[in-house]
Amino acid sequence: MRRAADPAPTPEKAPARSLRADAERNRRRIIAAAQEVFAERGLEVTLDDIARHAGVGVGTAYRRFANREELVEAVFEDAVQRITAHAESALTHEDPWDGFVQFFLATAENFAADRGLRQVLLDGARGTSQVVAARERLTPAITAVMARAQQAGRLRDDIEATDFPLIQLMLGAITEHSRTVAPELWKRYLALLLDGLRHDRDRPNPLLHRALNKDEFDQTMT
Known part of the structure; x- marks a missing residue:
């Protein structure tokens, strides 16, 4: 009797989980940076300023927070x-x-x-x-x-x-x-x-x- 072929692996799930984890880490990093910047300089800062302080790209900041x-x-x-x-x-x-x-x-x-x-x-x-x-x-x-x-x-x-x-x-x-x-x-x-x-x-x-x-x-x- 021929053995049934093993089901094909689904490698796409791991990268998806990894992307979600990266997104959450970036979100937490941006919030932590914003806490520091707001505390020191007040609210007269831009999302670009906070992204730089967080060490992430401006595009990343805007993906996590619309404004x-x-x-x-x-x-x-x-x-x-x-x-x-x-x-x-x-x-x-x-x-x-x-x-x-x-x-x-x-x-x-x-x-x-x-x-x-x-x-x-x-x-x-x-x-x-x-x-x-x-x-x-x-x-x-x-x-x-x-x-x-x-x-x-x-x-x-x-x-x-x-x-x-x-x-x-x-x-x-x-x-x-x-x-x-x-x-x-x-x-x-x-x-x-x-x-x-x-x-x-x-x-x-x-x-x-x-x-x-x-x-x-x-x-x-x-």
Whole structure:
């Protein structure tokens, strides 16, 4: 009896899987590069800039992301989840005021370290509908942290959730001016702001950064 011939191999499947793996690696590389570029330079960069930083061809970048806005959504979705997680952590803190301070400090650190995050979440004129929706998802989390501190009599009761992004913008302005001189100077002014926000203050909070000397001040302001 003749033995049936073995079925012909299907070598095309391996290359297809390899192509998909390469595409996913390039996508992750582009997102990682965008995180670095957005953090350092803000959103005023092009997809070409990010492709160069990632070490991939411009065509590869445009195959993975149709435009810069699509890449912004991919990068900052994780950031929104991270800030929401800060709020959830603050709500579990035993002391409502300390939880509020923890949340304020954690988010301010995120904004200070990432110029693009500050722009995309605090600048209402920016962002696609998905980014706008992400900003709106943060409002209940911020409101809950503030309400808990207010109900405990620790936070001024005339502070609203809409004050939070404006205060962060104020701190962001300090970060922009002082980033090459004293990148953590914003912590000093955060401590001053917290004193103004606290309802039951019997003594001032310690300032978290020294004042600038005259030369540093001149450099910062120019």
